[in-house]
Amino acid sequence: MIEINHHRYSFPKLLTLGFLAVIAVGTILLLLPFATRPGRQTGVMTALFTSTSATCVTGLTLVDTATHWTPFGQLVIALLMEIGGLGFMTFAVMTSLLIRRRLKMSTRFLVQESLNLDNVSQIQVVTLIIKLSLLIQLLGTALLYADFGPRYGWGKGLWYSFFHSISAFCNGGFDLFGNSLANFRTDPYLLVIFSVLIIAGSFGFLVWQDLLQFKKAHRMSLHTHLALKTGATxxxxxxxxxxxxxxxxxxxxxxxxxxxxLVNSIFMAITPRTAGLTTFSYTDLSAAGLSYTMLLMFIGGTPGSTAGGIKTTTIGLLTLQAVATLRGHRDPTLAHRRFRQDNVFRALTLLFVALIIIAVAILILAETQVLPERNPLTYLTFEVMAAFGTTGISLGVTAKLNLLGKLVIMALMFIGRVGIYTVMFSIFNAQPKQPSYRYPEEGVLIG
Amino acid sequence: MIEINHHRYSFPKLLTLGFLAVIAVGTILLLLPFATRPGRQTGVMTALFTSTSATCVTGLTLVDTATHWTPFGQLVIALLMEIGGLGFMTFAVMTSLLIRRRLKMSTRFLVQESLNLDNVSQIQVVTLIIKLSLLIQLLGTALLYADFGPRYGWGKGLWYSFFHSISAFCNGGFDLFGNSLANFRTDPYLLVIFSVLIIAGSFGFLVWQDLLQFKKAHRMSLHTHLALKTGATxxxxxxxxxxxxxxxxxxxxxxxxxxxxLVNSIFMAITPRTAGLTTFSYTDLSAAGLSYTMLLMFIGGTPGSTAGGIKTTTIGLLTLQAVATLRGHRDPTLAHRRFRQDNVFRALTLLFVALIIIAVAILILAETQVLPERNPLTYLTFEVMAAFGTTGISLGVTAKLNLLGKLVIMALMFIGRVGIYTVMFSIFNAQPKQPSYRYPEEGVLIG
Ligand SMILES: [K+]
Ligand SMILES: [K+]
Known part of the structure; x- marks a missing residue:
């Protein structure tokens, strides 16, 4: 419990409210007259949807980012991606760093809990990681400028480099080209830069921390082992x-x-995990490719990163657990360590709740939306997965949604980014205290 | 471990091999010249597929049952549905009953393990249930004959009544009308008879046993509570x-x-759980209806019944567990009892493995089959769910599959009927003994 102005909030509730506040501020900024280009109009719903999509680093859009928004509007989107990508608690640390104030103790505890850190001293590592994040994005801007500068002239080139370095590193999925990265599909230099930025951003804090300390500690956490091995597989x-x-x-x-x-196939393999920048229109993807991409979007990336979905560690742990169960073993193990049993429960519950959320979303959208002529249910499911995985690859369904449809997609992006547990715990108001009695146990037949 | 002719078999392996043997015998019988009508030809693959579909009480077909097979062929299909529906171990008990021999002790133990019974004396209940099953099917035949007799004349009417009573009670899904029950969609009498037969067959042994003993015991098992409440919900x-x-x-x-x-909506709600008899062509179903039906087929029916899928108890227990986890409670409870923790693990692993199997099946089929023009991926996914749920409602994809596609669908029907755990345990050769050491524990970040 955290006390702010004499109100007590659980941490999940605070995180949920924090994200909602960022989205609200973003909406207001996008509604300012000079955020929209002359001749265009921005409704409240469009501003709200864009702000949600940017804060939840998804990249699904109702209007074209390049031609609808002014540079000010685009800057708002870039900042929302930065806040959403690094997490708004991290952003608090960053702000303190920038204005060189010491962190208040209460903020320290918030950061600590938000990033699953063991003690306050580790916040030193967080500041290191934040500096590294900003450095990578700065470096990304410079490397992109080497191509975009000559291509678009220095002003536009610099702006494009800055915007897309943030969009790639924060896995935001927004672009200023109208067709994502399709113009650059035969440009290996840009595709490699973008790939590295995307991967660097999708590691997550715990993995970064382990990698930075590896030289000193000579030991990686089980989390990093699992995240890296699952990701690589x-x-x-x-x-x-x-x-x-x-x-x-x-x-x-x-x-x-x-x-x-091969380069494009590698890029195709990287981007649905959470980035959402694409080198071609996904409406041309084969049926098998579509179904596989949906699976990747559902899985998402590493927890504690900019990724949505159910996360790689969840799928990795569930695979190890399933193999252990089917071989008659008790514990799932990796790298000579075994996983805590409550981790497995958490992973399994997460999968189940995610499936229910997605099934309900598909059902509501299928019943209430005017569906595309071609592959109605497949395209709808793809869009739902893109929102839940905060991937933002679109087959064109989002732009044609009605009010209810937009609300459903926004809710999915929010749950995908903030996390099922955080959102559910704030709704269900979870009480950690147990009832003082337990009912007698009895088995049932399963499967 | 069970010893037969000095070979030792684990129970899952024996059950898997038993089902395979029944399918093989069925295939040979269907290949006999007088099983096929004159002017038609039956290839090995068609006989194998039909035998698998009947034994696994699915109902997906490559040829029209009424016009391709002779009455002998149809009788073979009916018997395969009976064996597959009641389970082949139950069939051993039934055969012993019919030829009035005492059950051998080894068979008793097999039946016991196959039906999750606590002790050998309960086999009395099994014989009661088998008699009840046969009585219900006989009664079903008589009640159907009241309509089919006048409609088709006594010979054809009796045959149709007999065949469809078995198909409905065993949830087999085969029909002799070419368009399932579409001719009878405005006939409330037939729809009610079919509904009652389907529901009676989909209860499963444990539920029947509890219901039969309820007057004496005044107590229902947790299994029956869970199965009935989930089913009704x-x-x-x-x-x-x-x-x-x-x-x-x-x-x-x-x-x-x-x-x-309303009657048709109720029938629509009953049939995808595992029956597969339909009152209209499902190609006309709305997008929302299709996605919901896929969900129902994936869930399937009660364990220990004729149903496929991941089973109602699995979904019921997972729901209770998810709510408990999200409310911060330790135990999922129902009717003042709590569930065994290994039940929850089994349910969660089952869900995860089922999802992997289905994802792989969809991916293989999408890549290797000539897909329908209309809704390729949706129709394919529907057919996969129909096979895995042993429901057998088809959107026409099965009839056009190539060899590999047929093998995939057959594997899905087999896994759906025999059970993921049984099949997986026989493949993985599970060793119940644990390693003598345990690795140290460590937590990871989930979700
Ligand atoms: K994204
Ligand atoms: K069936």
Whole structure:
């Protein structure tokens, strides 16, 4: 429990309210007259949706970012992605750093709980990670400028470099090109820079912390082991799957040799995990590719990162647990350590609740929206997964949603970013205290 | 471990092999020349697929049951449904009863383990349940004959009554009308008889046993509580959902008033759980209705019944567990009893493994099959769910599958009927003995 102005808030409630406050401020800023280009109009719903999509680093849009918003509006979107990407608690630390004030003790505890840190002294590591984050984005801007500068002239080139470095590192998914990165699909330099930025941003704090301290500690946490191994496994598997399923992708035909096709397949494997920047229109993806991409978006990235979805550690732990159960073993293990049992419960509950949320969302949207002629249910499901995974790859359904549809997608982006447990705990008002009695135990038949 | 002719088999392996043996015998019988009508040809793959579909009480077909198979062939299909529906161990008890021999002790133990019974004396209850099953099917035949007799003449009428009573009670899904029950959609008498037969067959042994002993014991097991409450909840929810999503179903327009529409909605809610008999072509179902039906097929029915899918108790227990976790409580409880923790683990692992199996199946089929023009991925997913849930409602994809596609669907029907745990345990060769050491524990970040 955290006390602010004599009101006591649980941490999940505070985090949920914090995100809502950021979205509200973003909405107001986007509604300012000089945020919208002359000749365009911004309704409250469009501002709210855009602010939610940016804060939840998703990238689904109702209007074209480049032609609808002024540079001021785009700057608001970039800042919202930065706050949403690093997490707003981290942002509090960052602000303190920038204005060189000592962190208040209450803020320290908030940061600590928000980032699952063991003690206050570790906040030193957080400041290091924040500095590193900003450095990477600065470096990203410079490296992108090497291409965008000559291509667009220095003013526009610098602005594009800055915006897309943030969008890539924070896995925000917004772009100023109208067709994401499709213009650059045969440019290996840009694709590599973007890939590195995306991967760097999707590691999450705990992994960064472990990697930074590895030289000193010579030991990685079980979390980092699991996150890196699951991530690498999914990555390799995804490249192979896309090389097979998209061998006939019409948009690439005649444009590239096998080398560029491999680079694009790697990019295809990276981006649905949470980034959402794409090198071609996903409406051309094969049926197998679509279903696999939905799966990747559902899984999402590393917890504590900018990613949505149910997270790689969840899927990794569940796989280890399932194999252990099916082999008749008691414990799921990795790197000579076993997982805490309540972690497994948390992972399994998360999967189940995520499935219910997605099923309900699909059902509501299928019943209330005017569906596309082509593949109505598939396209709808894809958009739901893109919102829940805060991936933001769109097949064009989002732009045509009615009010209820927009609200559902916004709720999915919010849950995807803030986290099922955080949102559910604030709704259910979880009481950690147990009833003083336990009922007698009895088994049932399962499966 | 069970010893047969000096070979030792684990129970899951024996059950898996038993089902495979029944399928093999069925295939050979269907390949006999007098099983196929003159002018038709039956290939090995068609016989194997039909035998698998009948034994796994699914009802997906490559050829029309009425016009392709002779009455002998249809009888084989009916018997396979009976064996598959009651379970082949139960069938051993039944055979012993019929030829009035005492059960061998080894068979008794098999039956006991197969039906999760506590002690050998309870096998008395099993014989009672088997007699009841046969009585219900006999009664079903008589009640159906009251309509089919006058409609088709006594010979054909009796045959149709017999075949469809078995198909309904065993939730087999095969029919001799070519369009399932579409001819009878405005006949409340037949729809009610079919509904009662389907529900009676989908209860499962433990529930029947509890209901039969309730007068004496004045107590229901936790299993029966959970199965009945989950079943009833899903049932009521499903009727409401279908009344909303199918209010504009074109096949019903002008044919029926609100009363018949309600009866059909109830039938629609009952049949995807595992029966697969339908009163209209599901290609006309709305997008929301399709997605909801897929969900119902994935869930399936009660364990120990003729149902496939992940089972109602699994979904019921997971819901109780998720609510408990989200409210910060330790135990999921129902009817003043708490569930064994390993039940929850089993349920969660089952859900996860089922999802992986289905995702892999969809991916393989999407990549290797010629997909339908209309809604390719949705139709494919529907067919996968219909196979896994042993429901057998088809959108026409199955008939057009190539060899690999048929093998995938057959594997899904088999896993759906025999059970994920049974199949997986026989593949993984689970060793109940634990390693003598445990690694140190460590937590990870989930969600
Ligand atoms: K994104
Ligand atoms: K069936």
């Amino acid at each position: 999914i990555m390799v598997l995804s490249v192979i799957v896309y090389l097979i399923t998209e061998k006939n992708l019409s948009q690439f035909d005649g444009q590239m040799g096998w080398g560029m096709r | 899903i049932m009521v929810l499903s009727v409401i959902v279908y009344l909303i999503t199918e209010k504009n179903l074109s096949q019903f327009d002008g044919q029926m008033g609100w009363g018949m529409r």
